Amino acid sequence: MINYLFKNQNWQSQLNDLITDPFELLEQLKLTKYDLSDDALLANQQFRLRVPRQFVAKMQQGNAFDPLLLQVLPHHLEMHNPSDFITDPLHELQANPHTGLLHKYASRVLLTLTGACAIHCRYCFRRHFPYNDNMPKSQDWLDIQQYIVSHPEINEIILSGGDPLSLTNQKLKVWLNRFSSLTQIKTIRFHTRLPVVIPQRIDAEFLQILDDIPQQKVMVVHANHAQELDQEFDRAMHDLRQKNVICLNQSVLLKGINDNSVTLSALSYRLFQATVLPYYLHVLDKVAGSAHFYQPDSNAIQLQEQLRLALPGYLVPKLVREVNGELSKTPL
Secondary structure (H helix, E strand, C coil): CCCHHHHCCCHHHHHHCEECCHHHHHHHCCCCCCCCCHHHHHHHHHCCCCEEHHHHCCCCCCCCCCCCHHHHCCCHHHHCCCCCCECCCCCHHHHCCECCEEEEECCEEEEECCCCCCCCCCCCCCCCCCHHHCCCCHHHHHHHHHHHHCCCCCCEEEEECCCHHHCCHHHHHHHHHHHCCCCCCCEEEEEECHHHHCHHHCCHHHHHHHHCCCCEEEEEEECCCHHHCCHHHHHHHHHHHHCCEEEEEEEECCCCCCCCHHHHHHHHHHHHHCCCEEEEEECCCCECCCHHHCCCHHHHHHHHHHHHHHCCHHHCCEEEECCCCCCCCEEC
């Protein structure tokens, strides 16, 4: 349940109200006896803890195995990588024809408008991505526009990052207005964790911006556990649906967090309660620093079979992985 102290804060205030010190996070959760090793602290130096206090308020005090805490707390195993866990597991830099533009699939391109996120998830497949070299400025738009026009098969733009909703409404509006001139673009898709972490991001100004977009609108949020979702999330999703936004969710299969059918079934039902349909369940991308979250394919496939038995078909997410060079996600 959301802490009442956060309910009436605007999203930008909450985005700046962060915990970045692992010891402060543990103190807030009354876990002062939790021992952070030297390797865990080194992992934090390489990929800094970043978690809004509103998300921390959803964690269970005194529980060192809280599923939300485990997603953000630096771990000593991040410093011990198997050889197949690498910094660019999806080889995205090979599909990066212009600053801020990724073109991996024929009909759609992805724009990394920002490297900023509201929260740093320890399993993030772009935790090593060179965002400083891939944040498009206004002068880059002509190159991006020319590239899209020269590929008439492109009909969808995906806004990602980082998290595109960490941008101000004014900056988002500038980019969305640019897209309106491209008649070949039929769909604008947002990939974002902010409506889960800070639901107040879906504010009246942003909703009006969405209302003005001529293209179809899709928002893919990212929740891994039902505990992440609350009444403010429900409100945000309802407001999006009122603007004819299709709302979907993608999750990552994470060892010790959501790697059982009971937890994932509860997530699917909780999403449906908020009028969000489960979309993808990703097996972990083998990014350096995340191996302790990994579940082998055999476990993932068995879990998927259990979900098919437990859930109606429309609440079963597609179990997929992204394979470098493939023209779509690969089902397992």
